[in-house]
Amino acid sequence: MSGAKAWVYATRDAGLRLHWQKALGHPKAFAAASFQELHALALPKGAQIWLDLALPDLPKWQDPTWQALWGNAGHRVIAASSNPKDDEAMAALDAGCAGYCHAFSDPGTLRQIQQVIQTGHVWIGSALxxxxxxxxxxxxxxxxxxxxxxxxxxxxxxxxxxxxxxxxxxxxxxxxxxxxxxxxxxxxxxxxxxxxxxxxxxxxxxxxxxxx
CATH class of the missing domain: 3.40.50.2300 (Response regulator)
Structure with missing residues (x-):
């Protein structure tokens, strides 16, 4: 995978969205304030989705609706948590996420994560x-x-x-x-x-x- 064709910042936290935008750029990135909004977006295949795990309507990882994101669409989802836990990371990665990180990681780390995901690899962080x-x-x-x-x-x-x-x-x-x-x-x-x-x-x- 040489690079995403579209980016999505899925969070209802305006401060977090601004943090991601400043670190990663993509001023024309799609925005979603809920999983329902994210699910309804008409995205080109291979989008990179930064997903705030604090969204209130996230389904369980076993829910089949996730397959619409990383199934045929081939989207790359980075699960981001303000209170990261190894068990949560394992669950997200097992479900199909391409990465898991602290939502407010420093800009350098966020850019590194973005680069790793764009090359087709998985980001799991040093602790995990x-x-x-x-x-x-x-x-x-x-x-x-x-x-x-x-x-x-x-x-x-x-x-x-x-x-x-x-x-x-x-x-x-x-x-x-x-x-x-x-x-x-x-x-x-x-x-x-x-x-x-x-x-x-x-x-x-x-x-x-x-x-x-």
Missing amino acids: MQRLIRGANLAAPLVSAPSSTWSSLLTHRETEVAVMAAKGASNLDIAGACRISERTVKAHLSAAFEKLGVSDRLQLALKVHGIQ
């Missing part, structure tokens, strides 16, 4: 990412014979960095252990992501542990 990586680490011992072929695609240093990242180490932790800069760590991780065909640390962890 760490939770899922911990889950992958717990599941790793259950894999009878993890494949090590992935490491043959990487240099020795890239493999070292990948293993530490897969175990949940931060860039700062990796930099200290390897006696390199955080910038170098990011470069090694970017190279590893590209060579292994993964897009984030969770996919890397699954690859390293032989789960994926």
Whole structure:
């Protein structure tokens, strides 16, 4: 997906809508103050929808009306909460949302989320990412014979960095252990992501542990 053809700011909070507009632009974005209004919009396929989870008429994630948004229409929905919770994030992502974030994230983070979603990937945030990586680490011992072929695609240093990242180490932790800069760590991780065909640390962890 190269980019959205339309944007929607779905919130009844004027301050939040202004925050999104200042951070993300799109002055001609559609506006919806309720799920009913959002559902009634005539959007081109592949719209990017910023959805305030505080809307009063949101149906349950299991409700089939959601399929109109991310089914054949192919819209990309970013669920935004002013009080984010991991369980809520998991429910939103499981239902089909392309991202979950704090509604009032700083402008830089919002733009980063927008870019990730536009490239077809999913945004889950660092806290939930760490939770899922911990889950992958717990599941790793259950894999009878993890494949090590992935490491043959990487240099020795890239493999070292990948293993530490897969175990949940931060860039700062990796930099200290390897006696390199955080910038170098990011470069090694970017190279590893590209060579292994993964897009984030969770996919890397699954690859390293032989789960994926």
